[in-house]
Amino acid sequence: STGPSWICTAWCWSTAAYAVLGLLFAVPWFLLSHITFTLLVALGVTKAPVLEMRDFRGRICIITGASSGIGERVAAGLVKMGARVIMACRSKSRAEAARDRIWSEAQERPRRDWRLVRPEVLLLDVSSITSVDKFIQTFTKEFSGCDVIVANAGALSRHGTGRGLDSTMGVNFLGHFRLILALLPRVRASRGRIIFLSSVLHHFGTAFWSRLQPANFSSAYCDSKLAMTMAALEMDECLAGDAGDEWSRACAIAVNPGAVASSIWESGPWCLRRLGRMLAPLVCPSCDEGAAVVLDVATRVKLPTQGRYFVPYWVPQWCPSRLSWIFELTGPLTGTNSAPVHRLAANPTARHALWDWSMRHTGQFQTTRDVAAGDVETAAHTPATPRGLLPTASNAEPSITGLRSPSVACRMEEKKAPQACAPSKAPAHGDFSCEADSEGEDERGSLLALATRTANSCLGEVEKTGRGGR
Ligand SMILES: NC(=O)c1ccc[n+]([C@@H]2O[C@H](COP(=O)([O-])OP(=O)(O)OC[C@H]3O[C@@H](n4cnc5c(N)ncnc54)[C@H](OP(=O)(O)O)[C@@H]3O)[C@@H](O)[C@H]2O)c1
Incomplete structure (x- = not known):
């Protein structure tokens, strides 16, 4: 194309x-x-990427923030492909309006031999831990599997959370992290895909997890997108031990949809709002073009290039990661291509540190809205979680029962049986460089299996959908 x-x-x-x-x-x-x-x-000299319609009938797909922008177009694409789409949105009215738009569009030119399924709305506010847990409970009760999760909801909000975290980080990353961990056993059982929405701005993120001060507004968005990219890479590494090749097993992928003309600019400060209103419709790709790469990555059986970070732009393979943002900003849009990631995302030690930080914060974070609604109790008490997937409230020493990054799991195991982590030396508190991280692939697999078994049994179900991948 x-x-x-x-x-x-x-x-x-x-x-x-x-x-x-x-x-x-x-x-x-x-x-x-x-x-x-x-x-x-x-002039017809080149073409913008065209979305191919694939048979996705019977697949259960969750899209967060599907009430507008890229999320709505991704949902529309999946509905046309026959998938059973769950629109996980925070506003019932906006979500239902989007669902009606999607449904009437899908019925305009349906494939005669395909039975399309009307998308469903389930309420989810990713900035609230209570809401995330409620969503997980409802979803696991009502649906038997999960093939695709598109972690799309995002904002440029400037409000802080109850624990001094920026709510941009809460919405864009932490809420999704908790949601995805809880549903991971289902995605693995159906050999599905988890898509983390990243951005070109992840290249400007920093090692925020090692800072004592909360991020300021301008860096919070970049940091949250760096976190999405790193979590995708780390989760995929954890899944690498599953049966199947890199595309037929469950996998986690980060996608930059491009600088798209959507309403996300409206949630930023006034200068960004002005710029967004004036320039975005003129110079940016449409939401459909942004959604095309997400849909391609979610539904294509085998992607043409290796890598776990995809962009709709052509980025030369020789391009060093610190310069690739130039190509990611200026096009040309040529379809799905892999691109270099930020050096921190490529660094396993940094990814483990982020994972550890995320586990601690998803156990406790709460937004100012939680606090304002008097929801502090629920948000802060952090049950050993309904499914035992996340750390306990004290968080001083989280339990091994959760799905942990190998370094953390390794530290925990070491405490129980020091020989289990050989040849690593015992890391000091806060030091995430456990030798076994990079070398103990078998151990990584078994720890992951242990965590997943625990997660499965906590869920009260060992799911085998038998669909055997795409
Ligand atoms: N637009 C771009 O240029 C661009 C570039 C790179 C990456 N991205 C990423 O692409 C994703 C989609 O952005 P977009 O451009 O489509 O923006 P958008 O049109 O503003 O859509 C964002 C969606 O997220 C939802 N959302 C916001 N906060 C939420 C919360 N707390 N809980 C649940 N849903 C929430 C919004 O719901 P409401 O309708 O209720 O507000 C909306 O549906 C974001 O992750 C963004 O960071 C966008």
Whole structure:
């Protein structure tokens, strides 16, 4: 679905030139790049990516934040492919309006031989731990499996959480982390996929988990997207021991949908709102184009390239990770391509540190809304969780019963039986560099299996849907 390769090469060189100019003239650069690409598409020289319709009948797919933007278009695409879509949204009215739009669109030109399923709305506010737990309870009661989770809900909100965390981090990452961990056994049983919505801005994230101070607004979004990317890579590494090759087993993937003209800009500060309103419709890809790459990654049997971070732009393989954001911002849109990730995301030790941080915070985080609603009790008491998947309230020394990153699991095991973690030396508190992390793949697999068995038995079900992947 792309133009000849010389166009891509020419495009890249001009993009590189724009990049140099862009240091001085960022906005004209952005405009020029996208307008040129739009012109090339209009002249028929190249093509924007086209979504292929795949048979996804019978698959159960959860999309968080499906009431607008990219999430709504992903839901619409999956409904047209025959999937049973659960729209996990915080506002009933907005979600129902989106569901009606999706359903009437799907019925306009249905495939005659396919029976489409009307999407369902389940309430979920990812910024509230209570709401996440309620969603998990309802979902596991009403549905028997889970093939795809698209962790899409996102915001640029500036409110803090009860524990001094930025709510951007709570919405974009922590709520999803808790949700995904709880549903992971189901996704594994059906060899499904977990899609973490990332962003080009993850390249500007920092090692926020080692900071004592909460992130400020400007860095919180970048940090939350870096966390999504790192969690995807780490979770996928944990799943690598499952039966099947890299695409037929359950897998976790991070996707940058591109800088899309959606309403996300509206939740930012006024300057971003203004810029978003003025420029986004002119220069940014549409929500459909942003959703196309998410849908492709979620439904294609085998993706053409390796990697676990996908973007809709052409990024040269030789491009160092600290420069790839230039290509991720300026196009051309050529379909699903893998791209380099932030150096912290590529670092297993950093990923383990993030995982440990996330486990601690998903045990306790609460938003200002929880506090305002007098929901502190519920939010903070953190039951050993309904399914025993997450740390206990004290969190001083979380229990091994959860699905933990190997380093953490290793530390816990070491306390019980030091020889179990050989050849690692006992790490000091806060030191996540357990040697077994990078070397003990077998151990990693068995610890994961142990955690998953525990999770399964806590769920009271060992699910085998027997669908055997896509
Ligand atoms: N747009 C871009 O340029 C861009 C670029 C890279 C990555 N992304 C990512 O793509 C994802 C979708 O963004 P978008 O552009 O489609 O933005 P959007 O149109 O604003 O959609 C965001 C969705 O998230 C939902 N949401 C926000 N807070 C929530 C919460 N606490 N609980 C549940 N749902 C919540 C919103 O629900 P309401 O309708 O109730 O507000 C909305 O449906 C985000 O993760 C974003 O970070 C976007």
